[in-house]
Amino acid sequence: MHRPLGITVSRHILDSQRLHPEATGALSSLLAELIVAAKTISAEVNMAGLADILGMSGKTNIQGEDVQKLDEFANNTIKRRMARSGFLCVMTSEEEEDIIPAAEGYEGKYTLAFDPLDGSSNIDVNVNIGTIFSIHRRLTPSGQGSKEDLLQKGREQVAAGYIVYGSSTMLVYTTVEGVHGFTLDPSVGEFYLSHPDIRMPDRGKYYSTNEGNSCRWREPMRRYIDFLKEEDKESSRPRSARYIGSLVADFHRNLIAGGIFLYPGDRKSPEGKLRLLYEASPLAFIAEKAGGRAITDDGRSILDIEPTALHQRVPLIIGCRQDVDVAEEFFAGKR
Ligand code: P6P
Numbered sequence: 001m002h003r004p005l006g007i008t009v010s011r012h013i014l015d016s017q018r019l020h021p022e023a024t025g026a027l028s029s030l031l032a033e034l035i036v037a038a039k040t041i042s043a044e045v046n047m048a049g050l051a052d053i054l055g056m057s058g059k060t061n062i063q064g065e066d067v068q069k070l071d072e073f074a075n076n077t078i079k080r081r082m083a084r085s086g087f088l089c090v091m092t093s094e095e096e097e098d099i100i101p102a103a104e105g106y107e108g109k110y111t112l113a114f115d116p117l118d119g120s121s122n123i124d125v126n127v128n129i130g131t132i133f134s135i136h137r138r139l140t141p142s143g144q145g146s147k148e149d150l151l152q153k154g155r156e157q158v159a160a161g162y163i164v165y166g167s168s169t170m171l172v173y174t175t176v177e178g179v180h181g182f183t184l185d186p187s188v189g190e191f192y193l194s195h196p197d198i199r200m201p202d203r204g205k206y207y208s209t210n211e212g213n214s215c216r217w218r219e220p221m222r223r224y225i226d227f228l229k230e231e232d233k234e235s236s237r238p239r240s241a242r243y244i245g246s247l248v249a250d251f252h253r254n255l256i257a258g259g260i261f262l263y264p265g266d267r268k269s270p271e272g273k274l275r276l277l278y279e280a281s282p283l284a285f286i287a288e289k290a291g292g293r294a295i296t297d298d299g300r301s302i303l304d305i306e307p308t309a310l311h312q313r314v315p316l317i318i319g320c321r322q323d324v325d326v327a328e329e330f331f332a333g334k335r
Contacts, residue, residue, distance in 0.1 A: 009035060009171060009182045009191040016177055027158060027175070030087035030110055030135065035171065037078045038131060039189060041117070042169040044073055046186075048123055070123055071095060074116035074131060088112050089138045090145025092310045094278055099310070101144050110158070111136045111149045113278040113310075119246030128166035130248025134282035135159040150310060154281035154303035161282065164248045172198070172252065172286065179255075179290040195256070200292040203235075204258030204320040206242045208250040216266035221297070224262075224330035247274065251283050251318065255290060260319030260327060264297040272297075272315035276307055280316045293324035297331050 010032055017028045048070055075095040082088055083100065087108035091100040094115040102108065112135055119129040135158050138149045161173030169184040171191050181195025207228050214222065228239045242259065244250050250261050265272045274280050284294030284302035294302040297315040305314065317327050329335045 007193040009173075009193070012180060012182070012193055013175075016175055019177070026087050026109060027135070030082075030085060030108070030112075031159065031173070033081055033085040033087070034078070034112075034133060035191065037081045038163040038169075038171060039184065039191075040077050041074045041131060042163065042165055042184060042186075044077075045070060045117075045123070045129065045165040046169075069120075071117040071120040074120075078114055078116050078131070082112055088145070089140070089143070090147075090149050092150050092277060094118070094275060094311070097311075099145070099147055099150065107143055107145070109138050111138055111145055111152075113150060113282075115275070115278045118248055118279065119244075122244075122246050127244060128164055128246050128249035128252075130162050130164040130246065130252075132162045132248060132278055132282050133160065134278055134285070147310065150277065151307040153306060154276075154284055157282065157285045160285040162248050162252070162286075164252050166249065170194070170252070172255070174286050174289045179286055181256075198255060198290050200255055200287065200290045200320050201258035202291070202320060203322040204254060204260055205236060205240055206254060206257065206259030207239045207323075208241075208243045208254065208259060208261040209263065210243060210245070211241070213266055213268075216268045217264070218266060218297075220331045220333065221262065221264050221266070223335075224327050227326075227330065227335070247279060247283070251287075254319045255286070255292070258320050260317065260323040262327065263316045264331075265315040269313070271313040273313060274316045276302070276305060276312050276314040277310060280314050280318070281305075281307075283318060287318050291321060292319055293321050294318040295324060295328055299328055299332055 013028045013031050017023045075093055079100050083103045084106050086106045088102050088110050089107045091112045114133040136152045138145055140149055159175045163171050171182045179198040182191035183194040184191050230237050263272050263274050280302050287294045295317050
């Protein structure tokens with residue numbers, strides 16, 4: 001496959017903006033600001049392992065600046081930069097209980113929901129972590145945004161994406177067209193197009209779930225996972241188990257190589273663990289744009305859920321279309 005070399009993410013965003021003559025460039029500039037924040041976080045994440053060695057693990061580093069916990073650093077990096085971007089009227093973050101207003105006089109026409117550093121418990125063991133973001137158009141006419149502007153269905157998103165910090169730092173995002181992946185060249189500080197037009201395979205070879213929760217699973221989940229472990233060449237079973245415990249990393253592998261991720265409700269947590277606004281919804285938007293599916297364990301499409309609270313949790317089954325279709329039949333009691 002021809003891979004266009006050297007296309008930066010900024011060029012790619014502007015090229016897709018050109019497809020929409022009515023575009024003012026605000027969304028492109030918003031994404032560009034978000035990408036600056038991502039590069040800043042990436043540099044800090046990659047230094048994290050050195051914190052102890054370089055004596056930066058205390059409250060102040062060698063420059064005498066306060067060293068923040070990485071997720072606190074990531075949260076502050078995004079909210080401070082985006083509050084003054086001029087493109088947002090309100091934000092919500094996994095790290096903050098209430099809404100985050102845009103700076104006075106900098107209110108814009110979009111909203112941002114983000115998980116600044118998902119999987120941060122994995123930092124100390126050098127496992128991939130990620131930033132997830134979701135962008136909607138505001139509903140209120142002007143001025144400071146409100147919770148109402150944030151509580152919108154995933155299907156109404158104008159853009160969604162994530163950055164996965166790992167062996168390399170990758171940005172994956174979608175606007176109205178396809179899903180595209182960019183890899184950071186840290187020596188230049190640029191994201192270059194490395195995965196144009198990502199399409200999820202119709203059926204995957206992996207399944208991702210925390211089997212440690214199986215004692216609390218409801219019957220359909222137990223039966224579906226047992227089904228994936230049976231021998232059946234025709235339907236590429238048994239599937240391989242892959243579970244990193246970082247949603248962005250598990251999702252990214254399934255997006256590229258094919259698979260299904262399940263974090264259903266169980267007897268202890270009926271709504272599961274993952275958050276709708278800044279985890280399930282943006283990843284569902286990406287999955288559907290790449291030909292996959294994302295549903296709850298009672299068959300609702302993630303993108304059609306009407307949010308009622310900023311940090312509401314939702315059961316999540318997301319991945320290759322055929323795999324989610326079969327899982328849906330198990331959860332509906334049809335298999
Ligand atoms: P468990 C990380 O803490 C996270 O929020 C997601 O990134 C990940 O998919 C999930 O929780 C892992 O949860 O219960 O399997 O440890």
